[in-house]
Amino acid sequence: MEKYRINPNKGLEFGIYTLGGDHLPNPATDERISAAQRIEEIIEFAKLADDVGIDFFSVGESHQDYFTTQAHSVVLSAIAQATKNIKIASSSTIISTLDPVRVYEDFATIDLISKGRAEIIAGRASRVGNFGLLGYDLQDYEELYEEKFDLLLKINEQEYVNWEGGKYRAPLRDAHVLPRPLNGSMPIWRAVGGHPASAVKAGYAGVPIFLATLGGPVSIFKRTIDSYRDALKQAGYDPAEFPVATAGFFYLAETTQQAQREMYPSVNEGMQKTNGRGYPKQHFAQGADKRDVMNVGSPQEIIEKILYQHEMYDHQRYIAQMDFGGIPFDKLRKNIELIGKEVLPAIRKYTAK
Amino acid sequence: MKVVAIAGSIVGSKTKTAISYAVKTLEEKYPESDVTLLDLAEYDIQFSDGRNYLDYKGDTRKVTETIMAADAIIIGSPIFQASIPGTLKNIFDLLPVNALEHKVVSMIVTAGSQKHYLIPEQQLKPILGYMKAQVVQRYVFIEDVDFYQKEITNDDALFRIERLVEDTVTLTQTYQEIREKAEAKYDF
Numbered sequence: 001m002e003k004y005r006i007n008p009n010k011g012l013e014f015g016i017y018t019l020g021g022d023h024l025p026n027p028a029t030d031e032r033i034s035a036a037q038r039i040e041e042i043i044e045f046a047k048l049a050d051d052v053g054i055d056f057f058s059v060g061e062s063h064q065d066y067f068t069t070q071a072h073s074v075v076l077s078a079i080a081q082a083t084k085n086i087k088i089a090s091s092s093t094i095i096s097t098l099d100p101v102r103v104y105e106d107f108a109t110i111d112l113i114s115k116g117r118a119e120i121i122a123g124r125a126s127r128v129g130n131f132g133l134l135g136y137d138l139q140d141y142e143e144l145y146e147e148k149f150d151l152l153l154k155i156n157e158q159e160y161v162n163w164e165g166g167k168y169r170a171p172l173r174d175a176h177v178l179p180r181p182l183n184g185s186m187p188i189w190r191a192v193g194g195h196p197a198s199a200v201k202a203g204y205a206g207v208p209i210f211l212a213t214l215g216g217p218v219s220i221f222k223r224t225i226d227s228y229r230d231a232l233k234q235a236g237y238d239p240a241e242f243p244v245a246t247a248g249f250f251y252l253a254e255t256t257q258q259a260q261r262e263m264y265p266s267v268n269e270g271m272q273k274t275n276g277r278g279y280p281k282q283h284f285a286q287g288a289d290k291r292d293v294m295n296v297g298s299p300q301e302i303i304e305k306i307l308y309q310h311e312m313y314d315h316q317r318y319i320a321q322m323d324f325g326g327i328p329f330d331k332l333r334k335n336i337e338l339i340g341k342e343v344l345p346a347i348r349k350y351t352a353k
Numbered sequence: 354m355k356v357v358a359i360a361g362s363i364v365g366s367k368t369k370t371a372i373s374y375a376v377k378t379l380e381e382k383y384p385e386s387d388v389t390l391l392d393l394a395e396y397d398i399q400f401s402d403g404r405n406y407l408d409y410k411g412d413t414r415k416v417t418e419t420i421m422a423a424d425a426i427i428i429g430s431p432i433f434q435a436s437i438p439g440t441l442k443n444i445f446d447l448l449p450v451n452a453l454e455h456k457v458v459s460m461i462v463t464a465g466s467q468k469h470y471l472i473p474e475q476q477l478k479p480i481l482g483y484m485k486a487q488v489v490q491r492y493v494f495i496e497d498v499d500f501y502q503k504e505i506t507n508d509d510a511l512f513r514i515e516r517l518v519e520d521t522v523t524l525t526q527t528y529q530e531i532r533e534k535a536e537a538k539y540d541f
Contacts, residue, residue: 064408128404138402260541276407276421277449281536 011351020062021069052340092123123191203231250320270325361441372429
């Protein structure tokens with residue numbers, strides 16, 4: 001766990017992520033803030049999270065309409081400058097359509113600016129606007145990811161890189177990749193969806209996973225995590241050395257009903273615009289059940305849900321998505337306050353050793 | 354109510370003739386409904402490669418977005434080689450999982466032989482069910498002998514289409530009412 005800067009004795013880490021700086025209208029007013037304001041608010045959001053002692057903050061890239069942080073590493077460097085203690089990462093970096101050397105240079109720089117707080121979470125993209133935009137062929141979706149992720153891991157391990165045989169990039173011979181992160185290397189995670197197949201690949205490769213868990217029973221995602229740990233074992237790794245992080249919708253209000261009322265229109269209309277299908281009300285209503293992964297409710301209920309998830313998954317980090325679909329900033333501020341005051345102390349009390 | 358009628362083949366005229374009669378019936382009897390006819394022969398649609406439908410461009414995006422925005426869909430399909438045509442299957446493949454949830458879907462099927470009568474039952478309905486459609490259980494099956502020079506000549510076939518249109522509209526309204534009632538209890 002040390003390699004990934006995780007101290008299990010401190011208990012479950014709590015983090016926040018923004019998908020790709022989604023830039024959606026507030027469903028109540030149908031008005032959309034400017035891109036400049038959205039980015040400014042994301043940086044402010046990270047500062048507030050840092051102030052109350054939240055462990056982690058990440059920003060993703062998504063290259064289509066209704067997003068603002070396509071250049072996510074640039075936004076992360078601003079966050080690195082504006083914060084003091086919080087870990088910062090991508091969620092995720094679409095390594096398939098970027099050059100791993102350049103990504104490493106950027107994130108190593110962010111690690112230096114932040115004094116050793118940067119991490120990379122590398123994903124494959126669910127929406128694929130980046131392929132056409134950055135000049136890649138969607139047909140190579142799988143191979144691009146595997147090749148470039150492999151190179152990224154290698155750069156992290158070796159300061160002088162020898163790498164060849166790639167289909168999508170010229171070979172590297174004694175290539176000196178600089179700057180190096182503060183402590184020589186950085187945590188690099190693989191982003192995976194709900195299905196076990198991708199998690200199993202991460203297990204065979206011996207890399208930690210970030211698992212997206214937007215909705216549905218905890219027990220289903222537990223299977224994916226179990227498959228991942230089995231794959232680690234089969235490949236000769238010790239699962240105790242590899243952290244697991246889960247990510248999903250989160251929203252707090254005084255009562256569950258109020259939280260649902262404030263969050264549902266954003267999730268439904270946001271999903272409709274970014275994914276092409278809304279979130280059925282019936283499923284959202286079931287999300288309040290303790291056995292469902294969605295953490296939308298009163299602080300007390302959400303503490304219980306997170307602890308239940310921890311008991312089921314034995315994971316090391318949970319990251320919350322609460323800024324989706326044009327949620328106004330004052331609500332985010334209120335959420336951060338509640339997390340700092342109620343959620344963090346309770347989670348740490350029950351999960352720290 | 355947004356209704357999309359699909360002529361699911363790029364060859365021949367019978368399916369187009371039958372679905373056009375359904376569209377005409379809708380426009381005459383339910384002028385408040387908003388009907389769009391998607392004749393796949395008029396579009397250049399690419400094969401599904403697994404991406405989200407919003408990531409396609411041109412006709413592929415236009416056709417899938419039109420279908421996704423519908424409250425009700427009337428699918429017109431011929432039977433080729435004892436199945437639905439690949440052009441129609443591709444439309445389903447382009448759409449997301451559960452794409453037809455909260456949509457009512459009905460079927461008008463044309464075929465060259467009576468032997469194909471159960472094809473929609475056994476091949477089209479399972480796809481619609483998997484995609485979570487509310488399916489109008491009865492479908493209209495019309496044989497090629499009932500067409501002459503791009504007209505339906507069998508009054509019984511015309512009556513059956515009229516009933517199918519009525520059932521589609523009634524069920525769409527009914528399911529909307531049921532859903533509104535069910536969702537009202539959530540209070541969010």
